[in-house]
Amino acid sequence: MSPPPIRLFNTMSMQKELLETLVPGKVGIYVCGPTVYSYVHIGNARTFTSFDVVVRYLRYRGYEVTYVRNYTDVDDKIIKAAHETGEAPVALAARFVEAFREDAQALHLLEPDVSPRVSQTIPEIVAIIQKLVDKGYAYESQGDVYFSVSRDADYAKLSKRNLEELCVGERVQPGDQKREPLDFALWKAAKPGEPSWDSPWGKGRPGWHIECSAMSEKYLGASFDIHGGGLDLIFPHHENEIAQSESATDQRMAKYWMHCGFLDLEGAKMSKSLGNVVRLRDALTRVDPEALRFFFLSTHYRHPLNFADKALADAEARLEYFYETLRKVDERVAGKDFAAGPLHGEPGRFRAEFETAMDDDFNSAGALAALSGLFALMNELTDKPPVKDKAMVGRTLQALREEVRRVSSVLGLFEDSPAEWLLRRRDRAVRERGIDVAQVERLLGERAAARAAKNFAESDRVRGLLKEQGVEIMDTPGGTVWKVAPAST
């Protein structure tokens, strides 16, 4: 069996390449995880969601995937944050690892196969640094150890920088022990009160980039398939990882480098200096987690995505359509057996469209488009079947429902029960709009009585009353149901 023709954009070559893994049928992927000094923001969430779908799709295509995503739990920012809260750095990091796990769960992110932490990888980190020192790529200086960029002939091959130009913006800070401006720290001598570990260079802790070199090698080997992260990690983080790993092992670190585009806020990158960072957990109080996920997937992962209320509302409305459809279909066919026989149309054709899009650099936006026809057909079959053969309609609906399940497993969407999702959404809207559910139900009862008496004037008056409160009602064969209208703002 020939491998599925998945193509992916490789930052190293700046073009799409056919995925040919080191070991046929297997993929090792390393994604740079969060530095746990605070809650993750929605930009982080986008990146992790993108790679979540990459991993899911590779598995869907039959690859045996080893997915590694680390926690950077030893870092300057953690020490700084801990100093501010008065916590021990280790405790603060542990607290935010837990917070991240909660956030990840809300977004339906898969648990990686391995989630290593810097604090648990110190021996491996020290070993790599020692190797680099021994091979002359690194030097010790007053308890610090630096990587000597000038010793690395192909430095900057990922970001395509030119070393002379890089030096222009660079300054050697006073007190810095670096020999050359571009050199970067592999090991930092401990200062009082900082977490530290023993090393051949005295007590200290790892520099920023070395942990990923150590953790990826520990769990995926010196050379592995895919390394991913946000666009802003290309330089210097991934560049430095490459320099460290390849100098130490003399092997190509990763074959494919994937980078996720930014999530913009009001058309500008989120940044602390602009004060426009939105935490994931704050965003989740305003938008359904699955709608956020859908929103992320509605644009190709390498393109910029603008975080806007309108777009989120659209995503949520679209998701409601999907779930309403699934609810109807499930009511119709769940648990039923239909005699074998021909299907209406070609339920399988949507899968082909979906796979074609995903095979092309994980084009989730294109993949989502394939769902439109699938859901329209389900609605057509439930509401106004074009064929009289009820068994055929039922069989076809079941087949389509199965297609949705397959797609769900890849996109991480529609994993909730439709009834639960719809109720959860309505409950949130009820809370936001301050709607009195008891009153709604009383009015609904009055209207039902009026309708039974064919008093349509009264019935419509009640409808108007509810509408003023933002409640929309729908008369269905199964009775009158209601929902909260989308906010007009």
Added chain:
RNA sequence: GGCGCCAUAGCCAAGUGGUAAGGCAAGGGUCUGCAAAACCCUCAUUCCCCGGUUCGAAUCCGGGUGGCGCCUCCA
């Protein structure tokens, strides 16, 4: 200054040589006591501008214009 990305309808957004996916909005229709939901139809002779290559370009090349990112911590 160096490196790089992007520019597709009112809005969002796929499409990297073969004659413009999908969604939202809008208009029309079917259904409905009326609605809503759902379904159907319509909705870019054209892809920022100017040249070029080609039988053929939104897609390739050159030049503009306009956004944006990285070069310092950053997903």
